[in-house]
Amino acid sequence: MVKMFLTKSDQKIVKEGLWDSNPITFRVLGICSALAVTVQLKTALVMCAALTFVVAVSNVIISALRDMIPSKIRIIVQLSVISTLVIVADQFLKAYMYDVSKQLSVFVGLIITNCIVMGRAEGYAMANPPWKSFLDGLGNGLGYSCILILVAVAREILGSGTLLGYPVIPQTFYDHGYINCGIMVLAPGAFFFLGIIIWIQRKISGYTEES
Amino acid sequence: MRPESNRYTFMFAFAVCAACSLALSVVSEGLKDKKEANLAFDIKKNILKAVDLTSPLPKNAGPASVLDVYNKKIEEKVIDAKGQISEGKSPDDIQEGEALYPLYVYKENGRIMAYCFPIIGKGLWSTLYGYFALENDAMTVRGITFYKHGETPGLGAEIEKGWFQNNFKGKKIWDTKNITLIPVKVAKGKAKDSVPVDKAPFYVDGISGATMTSKGVTAMIDRWVNVYEPFFETVRGP
Numbered sequence: 177m178v179k180m181f182l183t184k185s186d187q188k189i190v191k192e193g194l195w196d197s198n199p200i201t202f203r204v205l206g207i208c209s210a211l212a213v214t215v216q217l218k219t220a221l222v223m224c225a226a227l228t229f230v231v232a233v234s235n236v237i238i239s240a241l242r243d244m245i246p247s248k249i250r251i252i253v254q255l256s257v258i259s260t261l262v263i264v265a266d267q268f269l270k271a272y273m274y275d276v277s278k279q280l281s282v283f284v285g286l287i288i289t290n291c292i293v294m295g296r297a298e299g300y301a302m303a304n305p306p307w308k309s310f311l312d313g314l315g316n317g318l319g320y321s322c323i324l325i326l327v328a329v330a331r332e333i334l335g336s337g338t339l340l341g342y343p344v345i346p347q348t349f350y351d352h353g354y355i356n357c358g359i360m361v362l363a364p365g366a367f368f369f370l371g372i373i374i375w376i377q378r379k380i381s382g383y384t385e386e387s
Numbered sequence: 388m389r390p391e392s393n394r395y396t397f398m399f400a401f402a403v404c405a406a407c408s409l410a411l412s413v414v415s416e417g418l419k420d421k422k423e424a425n426l427a428f429d430i431k432k433n434i435l436k437a438v439d440l441t442s443p444l445p446k447n448a449g450p451a452s453v454l455d456v457y458n459k460k461i462e463e464k465v466i467d468a469k470g471q472i473s474e475g476k477s478p479d480d481i482q483e484g485e486a487l488y489p490l491y492v493y494k495e496n497g498r499i500m501a502y503c504f505p506i507i508g509k510g511l512w513s514t515l516y517g518y519f520a521l522e523n524d525a526m527t528v529r530g531i532t533f534y535k536h537g538e539t540p541g542l543g544a545e546i547e548k549g550w551f552q553n554n555f556k557g558k559k560i561w562d563t564k565n566i567t568l569i570p571v572k573v574a575k576g577k578a579k580d581s582v583p584v585d586k587a588p589f590y591v592d593g594i595s596g597a598t599m600t601s602k603g604v605t606a607m608i609d610r611w612v613n614v615y616e617p618f619f620e621t622v623r624g625p
Contacts, residue, residue: 244399246391247391256404257407263414267418
C-alpha cells in the first residue's frame with residue numbers, strides 16, 4: 177500500500193531515517209529523552225507521537241522558508257519554529273491527556289533542545305524541498321519511535337511487570353518468589369537495552385565507526 | 388531588498404516572532420477552557436487523595452465518579468484569619484488579597500474525618516502547590532499531596548511520589564506534652580538517623596539530593612499550619 181503513495185526515492189528517504197541512519201542507533205542523538213520517558217510504554221508512545229509531529233512539521237516549515245531565511249539568524253529561526261511547535265504539542269497534551277502530560281513533565285518541553293529535531297532542520301530541511309523534508313522528518317521521527325517503543329516495552333515488562341498499565345506477569349510467578357527488576361525502572365536499565373539494540377542494529381546493517 | 392541586508396534580517400526576525408506568537412496565542416486561548424477544567428478536576432482529585440478516603444477511589448476512576456465522591460464527602464468552607472468559619476462563602480468566592488482561606492472538610496456518614504487545606508510555597512526552581520490534611524483531632528497529619536511543581540525529575544520531583552507523601556501519615560503538628568504547635572518538618576536524609584527519638588513524630592524522611600526542595604516543603608507547611616492554627620485551636624478545644 178505504501179508503494180501506491182510513495183515513489184521509490186521517497187521510500188528511500190523514509191527508510192534512511194528509520195533504518196540506515198536511525199537517529200538513535202546510528203547517530204546516537206536524542207538519548208536523554210530516550211532514557212527518561214521509557215519507564216512506561218504509555219509515556220514513550222506519547223513522547224514518540226509528539227516528537228514525530230514536531231520533527232516532521234518543523235522540517236516542512238523550515239524547508240518552505242529555506243530560501244528566505246537569512247543565514248545569519250538561521251539557527252534561531254529554526255529554534256523559534258521548533259519551540260512554537262513543541263509548545264503547541266504540549267498545550268494539546270495538557271488539554272486532552274492531562275495525566276500523561278503530568279508524567280512527561282519537562283520532557284515534552286525538552287523536545288525543543290532535542291538534537292534530532294535541530295539536526296534534521298539544519299542538516300536536511302535547509303537544503304531540500306518541503307515534501308522530501310516532510311518524509312525525512314517522518315522517517316527520523318519513526319526511527320526514534322521504534323527504538324523508544326522497544327526499550328519501553330522491555331523496561332515496563334521487566335521493571336514493573338505491566339504493559340500499558342495492565343499486568344502481564346502472572347500472579348503465580350510472584351507467589352513463587354519472582355521480583356520485578358528494579359534497575360529497569362532506573363536510567364541504567366535504559367542504557368543496557370539501548371546498548372543491546374544498537375549492537376544488534378549495527379550488526380545487521382554492517383555499520384562500524386572505524387572504516 | 389537584499390536577502391542578506393541587516394534590514395531584511397530584522398524584518399524577517401520580526402515576522403517570525405509575530406507569526407509564532409500569534410500561533411501560540413490562538414492555541415493557548417482555544418484550549419483554555421479544556422485546560423482549566425482539567426486543572427479543577429485534578430485539584431478535586433488531590434483533595435480526595437490528601438484526606439485519605441476510608442474507601443479509596445479505584446485506580447482508573449473516571450471524572451464522573453471522582454466528582455460524585457467529592458460532592459458527597461467533601462464540604463467546602465471558608466475561614467477568616469481568626470479561625471471563624473465565614474458562613475455562606477465557598478472557596479471560589481475568595482478574592483485575591485483577602486484574608487480568607489479555603490478549608491475542605493471530609494465527612495463520612497456525617498462524622499468529620501479530616502480537615503484539608505491548600506499549601507503553596509517556594510521549592511528550588513518553582514512554586515509548589517499541594518494539599519495538606521489533618522485528622523479530626525487537629526494534631527495528626529492524615530495526608531499530603533503536591534499537584535503542581537517544576538522541580539528536578541528524580542530529585543525534587545520526588546515530592547509527588549507515594550513514598551515521600553506516605554511518610555507524613557501519622558506525623559504530628561501538635562506537641563501534647565508541652566502544648567505547643569510544632570509543624571511537621573522534613574529531615575535531612577533519613578529521619579531516624581538525624582532526629583532524636585522524642586522528636587521523631589515531628590520529622591519525615593528527606594529527599595537526598597533535594598535539600599532546597601525539602602526546606603521549601605518544611606517552610607510551606609510551617610507557614611500554612613500557622614495560618615490555620617486559629618481554626619484548629621477551636622477544634623482541639625481548651
